Amino acid sequence: MPEGHTIHRLAHDYATRFSGAPTHVTSPQGKFSDAAALLTGTPLTRTEAHGKHLFLGFGSGSGSDAAEQPDTWVHIHLGLFGKVTFGDAPAPPPTDTVRLRLANPTAYVDLRGPTTCALITDAEKQAIHDRLGPDPLRPDADPQAAYHRVSRSRTTIAALLMDQKVIAGVGNVYRAEVLFRHGIDPYRAGRDITPTEWKAMWSDLVALMREGVRNNRIDTVRPEHTPEAMGRPPRVDDHGGEVYVYRRTHQPCHLCGTGIRTADLAARNLFWCPTCQKK
DNA sequence: TCCTTATGTACAA
DNA sequence: TGTACCTAAGGAC
Numbered sequence: 063m064p065e066g067h068t069i070h071r072l073a074h075d076y077a078t079r080f081s082g083a084p085t086h087v088t089s090p091q092g093k094f095s096d097a098a099a100l101l102t103g104t105p106l107t108r109t110e111a112h113g114k115h116l117f118l119g120f121g122s123g124s125g126s127d128a129a130e131q132p133d134t135w136v137h138i139h140l141g142l143f144g145k146v147t148f149g150d151a152p153a154p155p156p157t158d159t160v161r162l163r164l165a166n167p168t169a170y171v172d173l174r175g176p177t178t179c180a181l182i183t184d185a186e187k188q189a190i191h192d193r194l195g196p197d198p199l200r201p202d203a204d205p206q207a208a209y210h211r212v213s214r215s216r217t218t219i220a221a222l223l224m225d226q227k228v229i230a231g232v233g234n235v236y237r238a239e240v241l242f243r244h245g246i247d248p249y250r251a252g253r254d255i256t257p258t259e260w261k262a263m264w265s266d267l268v269a270l271m272r273e274g275v276r277n278n279r280i281d282t283v284r285p286e287h288t289p290e291a292m293g294r295p296p297r298v299d300d301h302g303g304e305v306y307v308y309r310r311t312h313q314p315c316h317l318c319g320t321g322i323r324t325a326d327l328a329a330r331n332l333f334w335c336p337t338c339q340k341k
Numbered sequence: 342t343c344c345t346t347a348t349g350t351a352c353a354a
Numbered sequence: 355t356g357t358a359c360c361t362a363a364g365g366a367c
Contacts, residue, residue, distance in 0.1 A: 143349085143361040144361080174361065175361040233349075
């Protein structure tokens with residue numbers, strides 16, 4: 063379930079389970095074997111997330127100097143299919159799709175199907191930060207930098223929200239849901255989004271994504287709109303969270319009953335309520 | 342057992 | 355804009 067909240071959660075969980083002690087690093091599938099051989103026995107010293115990019119820092123930092131940088135980073139991007147599985151030691155025999163396994167005396171973690179898993183330098187890592195937009199989950203994020211691009215673009219707000227150079231970490235679910243929550247027509251041009259609307263959407267994303275990290279799932283339905291509150295039978299969305307429009311094609315809108323619409327936008331599925339999202 | 346689909350991105354044309 | 359890539363689950367046969 064790789065949107066930004068998942069990656070920040072992973073950064074935290076990798077650190078919790080593997081910081082400090084030397085880590086046994088392997089690549090059962092083979093595509094990362096050379097790097098694994100270099101890293102094995104080295105401690106994981108730092109983890110970081112920016113948007114959908116995960117960075118695992120190995121080596122150094124073991125001294126008391128907190129400013130010390132890791133010697134090298136593993137750059138991970140899950141893409142559409144990537145999955146991470148944590149478990150307690152002893153680790154079971156890995157299946158042949160495990161790209162990267164970390165193991166220590168108490169825990170193991172398997173990475174499967176990532177679009178990227180590569181050893182990079184600090185400079186290469188910096189280059190990735192430089193090409194990404196602000197991430198609502200990072201304390202250093204500047205929402206104005208994102209609005210600067212949004213406000214001078216003829217591209218639709220739906221496409222801009224998915225553009226990682228504009229804003230990092232928002233994926234198809236948060237995109238659909240934040241537009242619904244603000245009643246905004248997904249086809250409006252970025253330059254027609256007012257500063258007030260952008261501020262509201264940004265702070266909403268910060269809150270929603272923080273909750274996503276906490277719960278490890280995406281919930282966007284306000285308490286007063288839950289099926290219980292609306293006097294309707296309870297419902298489970300098949301992606302594990304409670305949402306207004308994402309993948310609810312043809313189902314009635316929770317607020318007005320109109321059928322949720324879907325369309326192809328830049329090769330991704332777009333979902334929205336044509337009645338509630340007219341702004 | 343095969344086909345479709347998916348919360349993503351990069352590159353070619 | 356189309357296509358390639360990485361994996362696994364669910365549904366159709």
